[in-house]
Amino acid sequence: MSETAPDSADGNVASGTGDNSFVVVANRLPVDMIIESDGTKSWQESPGGLVSAVSPVLEKHQGCWVGWPGVTDEAPEPFRTERGVLLHPVELTQHDFEEFYEGFSNATLWPLYHNLIVTPEFNRSWWDAYRDVNLRFATEVASVAAPGATVWVQDYQLQLVPGILRQLRPDLTIGFFLHIPFPPxxxxxxxxxxxxxxxxxxxxxxxxxxxxSNVRNFVELCRGYDMEVSGEIKVREAGITITLPNGHSLGVGVFPISIDTSAIAATLAADTHHESHGELEQMHHNMGSPSTVFLGVDRLDYTKGILQRLLAFEELLDSGALDPKEVALVQLATPSRERIDSYRTTRSNVEEAVGRINGRFSQIGRPVVHYQHRSVTKDVLMRYYRLADVMLVTPFRDGMNLVAKEFVATRADSSGALVLSEFAGAADELTQAHLCNPFDIEDIKKAMLQATWGLKNNPEAMKERMSAMYNQVMEHDVDLWANAFLGALGALEQKHSV
Structure with missing residues (x-):
């Protein structure tokens, strides 16, 4: 992969000899490497929300997805999925992974954009790696994009790609979507x-x-650089126009991401045969048949507030507000960025709290906190969602949080309750949740008790709350997000071509 400067790109890149009219570029390619028992390696497409959102567009427009395949120092040749989408790998070395991904992306930008929950590290060699890898991604995109193609760049790891692409391929229409918060x-x-x-x-x-709020932060920043800003903030439209001194103008808008509700419905429908075998009942029995099951599902990340919800649960048990014989908390914690110090510290603190709570309140053979530090399959996750009475989503800061929406999408019967951080993006849409300040353990406790009290003493009101959230999620799915963004981008393309 070329690491030369943008102005030294070869003729193929500059002329756009690719034949892909629509290109998605993201840090991760939607593939997993599979190693067979005989050591043979193969690659298979992996599912995900972004995959579901953009796959129909990629299929329709003979599209291409550019990204890193998830392992260092090797990558497959470009290949097409069963649905005809071209997957074009960008190879990263171990050095790239450590300095671009673990370093600048996740030890500099991630904490900075999440309002300094931990202190970002500013390392010049990490910045050099970030620039180099963004150049590599942009060069690959430029080589596969057809003349006049539309390119959709995803997230904070690739924020330099639009600028490099504009130099390499001024004929392209370029969209960028930030999946995490944008800071003040x-x-x-x-x-x-x-x-x-x-x-x-x-x-x-x-x-x-x-x-x-993200748009306001961005617009205020641009005004500080004496850029011309006009229009007003709109949802699912490019309501704001920013004009640069060189005459280039761009649109800015609010496009709240959501989930693939049809895929969740299909998973739930396919899983109904498990009901006859009593798998949910068996899972409940294995927990000691508690009357109330609390559930947390998170990457093990310091932004997710896992420790604080455990401390709130512990204090509720300690005060007698919750009976350890009647409740259980399930915490599924997916491993994440485990070589970074702040993540290792987070894991240590969480697991220490789990051990202490179980030591204080569990009975032999019946832990009060059920903790798992590994990934689960989508169908198993759906069963946990259905098993839970109260979902706990309490991040300190989150761009959206699709776990909250996934849980709501499993509640077609309007059962259950959602405790949700007011600092999760989903709180703007799921207003019927029990909102809490995740920095305030007393407020988390209050929301948990409101949810459990309501389910027991005011079930009809709780069903109304969940029904409203269910309808919101089902009507505003991932297809709406993708179509709104690409529609707005297409409208800007037409405006600029006039």
């Missing part, structure tokens, strides 16, 4: 490379964020 200007400006990062973003034709 005073926080963003702490980044030593703030101007270059911002220039990379502003060469897009459309930038999308989850929330109005």
């Amino acid at each position: 200007p005073d926080i963003y400006r702490q980044l030593p490379w703030r101007s270059e990062m911002l220039r990379g973003l502003l060469d897009a034709d459309l930038i999308g964020f989850h929330l109005e």
Whole structure:
């Protein structure tokens, strides 16, 4: 893969000899490497929300997905999925992974964009790696995109790609979507490379964020650089126009992401045969048949507030507000970025709390906290969602949080309750949840008790709350998100071509 400067790109890149009219570029390619028992390696497509959202568009337009295949120092040749989507790998070395991904992306940008929950590290060699890898991604995109193609760049790992692409391929229409929060200007400006990062973003034709607050932060930042800003914030439209001194203009809008509700419905329907075998009942029995099951499903990340919800649960048990013989908390914690110090510390603190709570309140053979530090399959996750009475989603900061929406999508019968952080993007849409301040353990406790009390003493009101959230999620699915963004991008393309 080329690591030369953009202005030294070869003729093939500059002329756009690719034949893909629509290109998605993301840090991860939707593939997994499978190693057979005989050591043979193969690659298979992996499912996911973003895959579901953009696959129909990729299929319709003979599209291409550019990304890293998830392992270092090797990558498959480009190949097409069964549905005809071209997957085009970008190979990363171990050095790239450590400095671009673990370093700049997740030890610099991630904490900076999540309002400094931990202190970001500003390392110049990490920045060099970030620039190099963004150049590599952009060069690959430029080589596969047809003349006049539409390119949709995804997330914080690739914020320089729009600017590099604009140099390599000025004929392209470029959209960028940020899947995490965008911080207030005073926080963003702490980044030593703030101007270059911002220039990379502003060469897009459309930038999308989850929330109005993200757009306000971005617009305020741009005004601080004396850019012309017009229009008003709109949802699922490019309501804001930013005009640069060089005359380039771009749209900015709110495009709240959602989930593939049809896939969840299909998974639930396919799983109904398990009901006859009593698998849900068996899972419940294995927990000691508690009257109330609390559930947390998170990556093991310091932004998710897992420790605080455990401490809230512990205090409720300690005070007698919850009876350890009648309740259980299930915490599924998916491993995440485990070589980064702040993540290792988070895991240690969480697992220490789990052990202490079980030591204090469990009976032999019946833990009160059921903790699992590994991934689960989608069908198993759906069963946990259905088993839960109260879903606990309490991040300190989250761009959206699709777990909350997935849980709601499993409640066609309007059962259950959702305790949701007011700092999760989903709180803007799921207003009937029991909202809480995740930094305030007393407030988490209050929301948990409100949910359990309501389910027991006011079930009809609780059903109304869940029904409203269910309808919201089902009517605003991932297809709406993708179609709204690409529709707005297409409208800007037509406007610019006039």
